[in-house]
Amino acid sequence: MSYIRGYDPDTLREIVDLRECQERLDEIGPQRSLPALLERVWLLKVLGRLDEALVISEQSVRVARMAGTRKDLLRARILHATVLQARGALPAAMQELTTCAEEAEGAEWSGIAAFALQHRGKVSYDAGDYDEARTDFKRALFLRQDAGAADEQLESTLLAIDAADRRRSRTSVAS
Template identity: 60%
Template sequence: MGFIQGYDKETLQEIVDRSAVYDRLVEITGQRSFPSQLEQVWLYKVLGELDDALQIAAHAVRLARMSGTRKDLLHARVMHASVNHLRGAYSRAEAELTTCIEEAEGQKWGRIGALAYSHRGKVRYDAGDYEGARSDFKRELFLRQEMGADDETLEQTLTFIEAAESKRGATTTGLFA
């Protein structure tokens, strides 16, 4: 999305143009299509409006179950889990993302699989499982390379891998100091 200006090197979360995000939210609020629901989840999430994001994410999951495709449902579940992650429900988010990853890999849906790996890596990173985060980010990188992602996307994933390696190294060093 064009709103992303970068990623915080410590939290790995998006740095966004908040004004542009608010403007876009005003523009699409009230739209009920599935894509607009997912976009609203993301917009509310990056603004830190997690209650609103969770409510719309739950609605998007219901909408996808009733009238969407399996891919739609998987995408909605990934977004729902990403909101739970930011709400601090790490175990719930990781479990949901793990089932999403399993289905995406079973169906060979690389794009959704990469998204789910990225989000699960961030959950693990925040939960202090830096080895698990590193593994997820590496798998994300592999899937994105397979799909022919642009250099900027691949570089960002490499930054996530480096952040997890750095944290893992600092934790390991701290154990023996």
């Protein structure tokens, strides 16, 4: 079940039903499986509980490193980077997402590479680098199409490209 109802067209943040997310977080409780940890990280992040999200994301990376696959570890690292981004640690998030995108593309895991690039684009967007954001969003779109991604994923990427274009045009008009 997806808790995402859409994306804010200006911030690109997920729009969620906070009550549903809190209920799901309560439901998961202290489960320690990797899928449960990753879901908890995301829920804590969208609920704005960033300190808790950081602790659990670090735990999920350790669990993935010890007991998961390379793909699991990349997903955990990407999610950890999104928490860093939400906390304002943009350079650290950018570095982690770049490493993850390169590793995923090298392994020809289009879906994971697209996930990393989409989020790296959001970091650039937050930093005000709309050209770089657009480049990452366009690459993510191509990779998602290549991977046969769901329409919702393609739509979120198209929304991000549009937002970067709007911001680029505002910035160039203001210059």
